[in-house]
Amino acid sequence: MKTAIWWIRRDLRLTGNQALQAAHKNGDFVVPVYIIDSNLIESRYVGDKRLKFLFSGLSKLDEELRTIGSRLILRSGSPVKSLTRLVRECDAAGIFAEADHSPYARSRDRRITQTLPLNLVGSSAVHPPGSVLKSDGTPYTVFTPFSKAWKSLPLLGDSTFQPSPEQFARLPEISSEPFPIPPPVSQIHPFVPGENEAQRRLKQFLDGGSDAPIFSYDTGRNMLAYDGTSQLSPYLRFGMLSPRQAVLSAQRAIRSTQAGTQSKGAETWLNELIWRDFYIHILYHFPHVRVENFRNQNIRWQNDSSQFDAWCAGKTGYPIVDAAMRQLSESGWVHNRARMIAASFLTKDLLIDWRWGEHWFMQHLIDGDPAANNGGWQWIAGTGTDAAPYFRIFNPVSQSKKIDPSGVYIRRWLPELVDVPGEFIHSPWLMPPDQQKLAGCRIGIDYPTPIVDHRWARERALDLYSKSRRKSE
DNA sequence: TTTTGAGTTGTTCGA
DNA sequence: GTCGAACAACTCAAA
Numbered sequence: 001m002k003t004a005i006w007w008i009r010r011d012l013r014l015t016g017n018q019a020l021q022a023a024h025k026n027g028d029f030v031v032p033v034y035i036i037d038s039n040l041i042e043s044r045y046v047g048d049k050r051l052k053f054l055f056s057g058l059s060k061l062d063e064e065l066r067t068i069g070s071r072l073i074l075r076s077g078s079p080v081k082s083l084t085r086l087v088r089e090c091d092a093a094g095i096f097a098e099a100d101h102s103p104y105a106r107s108r109d110r111r112i113t114q115t116l117p118l119n120l121v122g123s124s125a126v127h128p129p130g131s132v133l134k135s136d137g138t139p140y141t142v143f144t145p146f147s148k149a150w151k152s153l154p155l156l157g158d159s160t161f162q163p164s165p166e167q168f169a170r171l172p173e174i175s176s177e178p179f180p181i182p183p184p185v186s187q188i189h190p191f192v193p194g195e196n197e198a199q200r201r202l203k204q205f206l207d208g209g210s211d212a213p214i215f216s217y218d219t220g221r222n223m224l225a226y227d228g229t230s231q232l233s234p235y236l237r238f239g240m241l242s243p244r245q246a247v248l249s250a251q252r253a254i255r256s257t258q259a260g261t262q263s264k265g266a267e268t269w270l271n272e273l274i275w276r277d278f279y280i281h282i283l284y285h286f287p288h289v290r291v292e293n294f295r296n297q298n299i300r301w302q303n304d305s306s307q308f309d310a311w312c313a314g315k316t317g318y319p320i321v322d323a324a325m326r327q328l329s330e331s332g333w334v335h336n337r338a339r340m341i342a343a344s345f346l347t348k349d350l351l352i353d354w355r356w357g358e359h360w361f362m363q364h365l366i367d368g369d370p371a372a373n374n375g376g377w378q379w380i381a382g383t384g385t386d387a388a389p390y391f392r393i394f395n396p397v398s399q400s401k402k403i404d405p406s407g408v409y410i411r412r413w414l415p416e417l418v419d420v421p422g423e424f425i426h427s428p429w430l431m432p433p434d435q436q437k438l439a440g441c442r443i444g445i446d447y448p449t450p451i452v453d454h455r456w457a458r459e460r461a462l463d464l465y466s467k468s469r470r471k472s473e
Numbered sequence: 474t475t476t477t478g479a480g481t482t483g484t485t486c487g488a
Numbered sequence: 489g490t491c492g493a494a495c496a497a498c499t500c501a502a503a
Contacts, residue, residue, distance in 0.1 A: 134500095134501070134502090135501090135502080136501095140500090140501085141499090141500070141501095142479090142480065142499085142500055142501070143480085143481070144479080144480065144481085144501095145479095145480095145500080145501055145502085222482085268481095271481080275481085295499095336482085337482075340482070344483095379481085379482090380482095386480070386481075389480095389483085389495075389496075389497085390496090390497095391483075391484075391495055391496085392482085392483045392484085393483070393484075394482095394483065394484090395483080395484065395485095398483090398484075399483090458484085462495090466496080466497095475503100476502100476503085477501100477502090477503080478500105478501095478502095478503100479499100479500085479501090479502105480498105480499090480500080480501105483495105484494105484495085485493100485494090485495085486492105486493090486494085486495105487491100487492095487493090487494105488490105488491085488492090488493100
């Protein structure tokens with residue numbers, strides 16, 4: 001009788017799980033284990049909201065495993081030590097885990113492979129790093145050609161695999177630690193963790209024939225008051241949803257519209273999934289991006305810490321920026337476009353180092369992922385892979401008018417602006433004093449005066465960025 | 474090796 | 489109100 005350990009890391013699901021499938025193939029019974037890695041828990045890039053989502057997700061996975069006669073074995077501390085002990089306890093012949101390509105995960109797994117029979121199977125990306133390369137064998141650094149090459153690859157692996165109860169029923173007596181109590185965070189609109197919820201959301205996003213949200217994703221995702229996005233990122237982050245299942249769904253949706261004209265929404269969504277892979281590959285091939293600019297630029301950041309504090313607190317005086325920042329700290333999730341506006345404001349208007357913002361986002365985002373978060377920040381800061389023109393600076397007022405015309409989103413997250421008339425909701429500092437009194441919102445007292453003037457800040461950023469370009473030569 | 478075309482997501486200004 | 493050009497120069501990818 002052979003025992004196989006299924007080591008769960010970023011694949012908290014049973015469906016379409018290639019590591020689990022491999023464990024099944026190689027063992028007469030499977031021991032599912034999650035190790036709460038003290039290195040990760042103590043990292044300053046971890047936040048309570050994400051931890052809560054993870055811990056609750058582990059309980060959910062345990063429940064799901066129990067329905068097929070198994071349970072989740074939980075251990076904590078150092079992965080090497082925990083696994084060494086577990087292998088001995090259950091006399092396991094092999095450990096099977098989905099490949100995770102972050103720098104930390106790779107060095108951890110390299111170390112473990114030296115002493116333990118660890119087999120990496122599948123990938124947290126749809127196409128693993130190294131599989132999408134230029135004809136000369138080097139990695140892409142521009143998205144569009146990357147996506148073309150990516151699309152030309154066949155999707156390998158079975159995304160419908162379901163474990164059978166028989167192989168779990170024989171789970172021997174193995175001790176598990178108690179499940180950690182999630183940190184007490186009060187989240188507005190919390191994401192319900194788990195595979196079932198992920199499937200439900202995916203279905204909702206795809207269902208409705210030609211009216212399905214996926215088909216209006218290209219425009220709907222930019223309207224903040226309406227949930228036009230899939231809101232699947234936390235589930236993809238922890239593998240509660242298989243990214244390959246998401247891709248197959250997108251491709252199916254595109255095919256279904258081939259005769260029609262409205263495939264744009266589904267194409268856009270597929271591209272977002274490819275971006276996810278792209279940044280996983282970038283971090284893999286260029287690990288220095290974690291701490292440095294992708295490009296060797298020398299931007300002299302101002303790094304004013306009181307302005308940074310105002311940005312974090314959602315008190316910059318620009319409603320759209322502040323609403324995004326409040327949504328982030330209160331709910332742990334923000335629309336992508338709102339993230340970009342807030343990030344552009346930090347890096348371009350305040351000239352604060354993107355790393356500061358990246359760090360803050362990692363502490364608050366439920367979907368916070370080192371590759372995607374880093375890629376997004378470097379892109380917006382103009383230091384990343386994309387040769388983005390440095391003059392691409394978001395205007396917080398015109399963006400606000402475009403994506404939240406009636407101010408529904410702003411009022412949802414900034415209660416002090418609830419009674420500000422639509423005419424002033426995007427720029428409340430323009431309200432005359434009597435209007436301020438009427439709206440119960442005195443500028444400078446109830447809601448801050450803008451901490452910088454955007455017009456001026458834009459000129460300053462243009463100047464500094466063009467200088468830093470010349471300097472870097 | 475050289476050349477050519479292109480590069481997620483913007484803003485402003487003036488016709 | 490709409491539209492196109494300018495904002496500049498550079499790097500990448502592929503022919």
